[in-house]
Structures are given as C-alpha cells and as structure tokens.
Amino acid sequence: MKKVLTLAVILCSSTAFSAPLIVDSFNFGNPGIFYAGVPAAPTTIGPVTETLLTEVIGGTRKSTLAVNTFAGGVISLSTFSGVLNHSNPAGGDSDATFLYDNFSNIDFTQGGANTFIQAVFISTDLGTVLDITLDDGANSNTQSITAPAGGAQSLYFNLTAFSGAGVDVTSVDKVTVKISGPSALDSRLDFVETSPTVVPEPGTMGLMSLGLLALARRRR
Numbered sequence: 001m002k003k004v005l006t007l008a009v010i011l012c013s014s015t016a017f018s019a020p021l022i023v024d025s026f027n028f029g030n031p032g033i034f035y036a037g038v039p040a041a042p043t044t045i046g047p048v049t050e051t052l053l054t055e056v057i058g059g060t061r062k063s064t065l066a067v068n069t070f071a072g073g074v075i076s077l078s079t080f081s082g083v084l085n086h087s088n089p090a091g092g093d094s095d096a097t098f099l100y101d102n103f104s105n106i107d108f109t110q111g112g113a114n115t116f117i118q119a120v121f122i123s124t125d126l127g128t129v130l131d132i133t134l135d136d137g138a139n140s141n142t143q144s145i146t147a148p149a150g151g152a153q154s155l156y157f158n159l160t161a162f163s164g165a166g167v168d169v170t171s172v173d174k175v176t177v178k179i180s181g182p183s184a185l186d187s188r189l190d191f192v193e194t195s196p197t198v199v200p201e202p203g204t205m206g207l208m209s210l211g212l213l214a215l216a217r218r219r220r
Helices: 159-164
Strands: 004-011 022-024 033-035 043-050 061-069 075-080 083-087 093-100 114-121 128-135 140-147 153-158 174-181 186-193
Touching: 022 093, 022 174, 033 043, 033 061, 061 075, 075 093, 083 093, 114 128, 114 140, 114 159, 140 153, 140 159, 153 159, 174 186
Parallel strands: 004 186
Antiparallel strands: 004 114, 022 186, 033 075, 043 061, 061 093, 075 083, 083 186, 093 174, 114 153, 128 140, 128 174
16 A cells, blocks of 8 residues: 655746746655554644755645544654655544645746646555645635545646635745545655646646656656
8 A cells, every 4th residue: 555646836838947846855854743542533643843854845844643533553654765654554544734834925837837736646555635725825725636546647736726716826825735544545755846747738637647757756
C-alpha cells in the first residue's frame, strides 16, 4: 500500500517556461507525528511547526494529524529520504494537513505562465481525497479531487477554479494541502512544486495517467 504524490503548478505557455516554485520538497524537516491511542480518538495532534526549512515555501511547514477512528496499531506521519509517509493501520482513519503561511503575495501563475496545480500519484491502493486550499488574505477556496486506487496518475487543479471563487491567485498568502487517508492506507507524498510540464488541454484537468514521471522526479 504505497503511493508517491507530487504536487505542482503546470505551465501552459507554449513559448516560455518559468522556473519551478517549490512549495515543499520534503527533503528537509520531519513532522514526526505518531499516534497509538492516547488520547482517545477522535483527536487532533499538532500543529507541529518546523521553521528555517530549505525547499519549503516561506521556510515554514505546519503539520497536523487529525485522528478520526482508531482500532490499534500506530498511525504515523513522518518523512524519510525526501518522502512524506502517512500510514493508517487497519481500523484507523486520519487526515494529514500541511499549512504554509510564512509568506505573502506570491503569484502562483508566475506571470500568467501557470494555469494548473498538478498532483502526481505513483500508486495508491485505496481511494484518497486530495484537497488544496489557496488563500489571498481576503478570500480562500478549496478544490478537491479523489484519486482512485490504481497505478501512476495525475490530478490537475485549474487555478481558474480558485480565481473564479474569488481568490487572487496572483497574490497568495497561504496554501493548505490535505490528504484524507482511509483505514489501512499507506501513502507517500514526494514533493509539492510548480512545474514546467505542459498540460495538453484544460479539459484534461482531473485524473490523468502519469506520462512524464521521470521529469517530475528529475531532482531525485
């Protein structure tokens, strides 16, 4: 039960590409949250705040583990070898949330080049809901996509969905990434960043097969 998830804004310019904007590479820091039944579920652990992190937008990551149900074993949220691991035992259900808010007025379109946020799953054995929230200080909006069980696949969040809901995506002050992990799911989140990968058509937003995995993992 393993998956690797990457999150990136896709550049859709046919003439030029901007450099990637790293949200979180998970190469630095470790939330190190482990739950074994105390206090009784449901409960929330965190936020665990890590600062002065390289390859993290604003240098600060705030990680929270919301334990919904628990029937034994250990629920864990930690990083190892540049990958964030989120594991639920059988009978355990938890959500991992990562807040990045130590910055202001960042243009997620990078001058109009970016039109998507991409989430890339290498594999997932159970359906997993990914939420992304953008906040400009006055308005916020959350977009959700469910990744079904299967092999390599990409999820595409159109930035116009956020702007259409009133968020100024050229002046973002806060980003939240949430992974809803069902019982018995082991997940591995690789990195979150903008990417120069081109999406062929806006209509392909949603689930897509991962054809350029090697490029997406070029830093590994």
